[in-house]
Amino acid sequence: MRGxxxxxxxxxxxxxxxxxxxxxxxxSPAFTPGGTLKAEQVYNGFGCTGxxxxxxxxxxxxxxxxxxxxxxxxxxDAPTGSGWWHWVIxxxxxxxxxxxAGAGDPKANKAPAxxxxxxxxxGTPGYxxxxxxxxxxxxxxxxxxxxxxxxKLDLPEGATAAFIGFNLNAxxxxxxxxxxxxxx
Numbered sequence: 001m002r003g004x005x006x007x008x009x010x011x012x013x014x015x016x017x018x019x020x021x022x023x024x025x026x027x028s029p030a031f032t033p034g035g036t037l038k039a040e041q042v043y044n045g046f047g048c049t050g051x052x053x054x055x056x057x058x059x060x061x062x063x064x065x066x067x068x069x070x071x072x073x074x075x076x077d078a079p080t081g082s083g084w085w086h087w088v089i090x091x092x093x094x095x096x097x098x099x100x101a102g103a104g105d106p107k108a109n110k111a112p113a114x115x116x117x118x119x120x121x122x123g124t125p126g127y128x129x130x131x132x133x134x135x136x137x138x139x140x141x142x143x144x145x146x147x148x149x150x151x152k153l154d155l156p157e158g159a160t161a162a163f164i165g166f167n168l169n170a171x172x173x174x175x176x177x178x179x180x181x182x183x184x
Contacts, residue, residue, distance in 0.1 A: 023061045026145045026176040030055035030101065037141060037182045041129045043122075048131035048184070054087060054104030059097050059145045063173045066094050066147040070168050072161070075130065077139035080121075085161030086141065087127040088118030090168065091152050103127075116155075118164045130182040138183030147174040 031037055042050020057071060070090035078084035087104050089111060096112045103110040104127020106117050117125040132139040148171045155164060 024059065024063065024145075024147060024174040024176040025061055026057055026059045026143060026178045028055045028057050028143070028178060031180045033178055033180075035180055036138075037130055037180045042182065043129040043131035046131045047134065048129075050129050050131075052105075052127065052129045053102050054099070054127035054129075055143075056101040057099045057143060057145070057178070059176055061176075062094075062097075062147040065149055066173055067151040068092055068094055068148045068153075069096065070146040070148060070153075070164075071099060072142075072144045072146070072165065072168070073127070074142050074144070075132070075139050076142065077132070077136070079133065079136070082162075085121045085165075086129065087120060088161045088164050089115055090118065090146075090148075090155075090164060091116050094151075114152075116153075118155075118161055119158055120161055132183055134184055136183060138181045141180045141182060143178045143180070145176045146172045147176075149173050 040051040040053050041055050042048050044050050044052045069092040073087035075084040075086060092112050092115045100110055102108050106126045111117060119125050120128050122128040130139065130141050146168045150171050153167050155167060
């Protein structure tokens with residue numbers, strides 16, 4: 001009986017360990033989960049004077065069958081009735097598990113080869129940092145990494161973030177999120 005219990009305990013421990021290793025996660029050295037984004041990440045415009053630099057992001061534990069990735073940044077607290085899309089980058093090769101700081105600037109050429117920066121609610125492609133209305137409570141900024149079952153999303157140039165998001169969700173094997181805050 002004792003041997004069987006020890007066997008079950010060992011098996012349970014291995015299953016927990018395997019589950020922990022297989023969990024899809026995203027992290028950033030630029031901020032802690034639930035922490036405040038720095039001026040470096042804040043938009044430079046609309047009354048904000050930040051660096052507008054996308055933070056470094058890395059992810060681990062993508063499920064088997066992942067053929068590409070995408071990253072979005074969304075503010076569900078924007079006073080628009082539909083939130084605000086701050087960043088959409090997709091067709092990131094499956095071999096890439098990190099975006100360096102500044103990868104959201106299409107002119108900087110730091111995004112992975114083959115990736116596409118989608119149009120945000122600022123009307124342009126690339127990263128647009130937080131800039132909530134003055135006096136609003138701090139907004140949530142949700143970074144989501146999508147592990148996709150397709151190598152490439154064949155989307156029209158200038159597709160809206162919502163259209164891209166529909167295609168991301170339709171092709172997602174898994175999602176990992178990291179939320180930061182910012183208010184002014």
